[in-house]
Amino acid sequence: AQKVTQAQTEISVVEKEDVTLDCVYETRDTTYYLFWYKQPPSGELVFLIRRNSFDEQNEISGRYSWNFQKSTSSFNFTITASQVVDSAVYFCALSEARTLSTPLVFGKGTRLSVIA
């Protein structure tokens, strides 16, 4: 069975600090996809990144970076020089590639508060 664990329920940082959001996943499939979504206070879900299980290269996009390690089944997300606009709930999600319409399994989310 699939499972995504985000052990950090809430994190508070001061603006300009770096912050890492942890994500640990469980799956029996060898082919799967990992995602991060952002849910700002307005409530929508914003796609941030997708990673497939065969690509362990770290990715950087501006102030955002992702560290995928299959050995520890982790897909952590780091925000560098955090800003108040980064305040949101961040969800890690997993999708196995077993069917044509495999649903996303979400973690419980980490609420990030960036204080000015």
Added chain:
Amino acid sequence: EPEVTQTPSHQVTQMGQEVILRCVPISNHLYFYWYRQILGQKVEFLVSFYNNEISEKSEIFDDQFSVERPDGSNFTLKIRSTKLEDSAMYFCASSDRTVNQPQHFGDGTRLSIL
């Protein structure tokens, strides 16, 4: 940038009433989904839909729920006889090809059952 559109943004309904939530997926997408998020909790999968039929559904998606693609653009979720515990944010999502493309979500419909 194309986006998934959901209406209404907020629906208030009396317990026991039927409610229909509407979604317009991204036009060239083939796979459609409904998820729900009870306040303060994680996002949970309800159902996926492809080629005019349900592909997968979760345990939450019982006989009270149904989905339909009544025309070439809309994708609806119907709850037949609403219960208090159906109060949640309902998200529609669509994707081009599920294993290679991310699911893009609408802004959600907040359903409040009184």
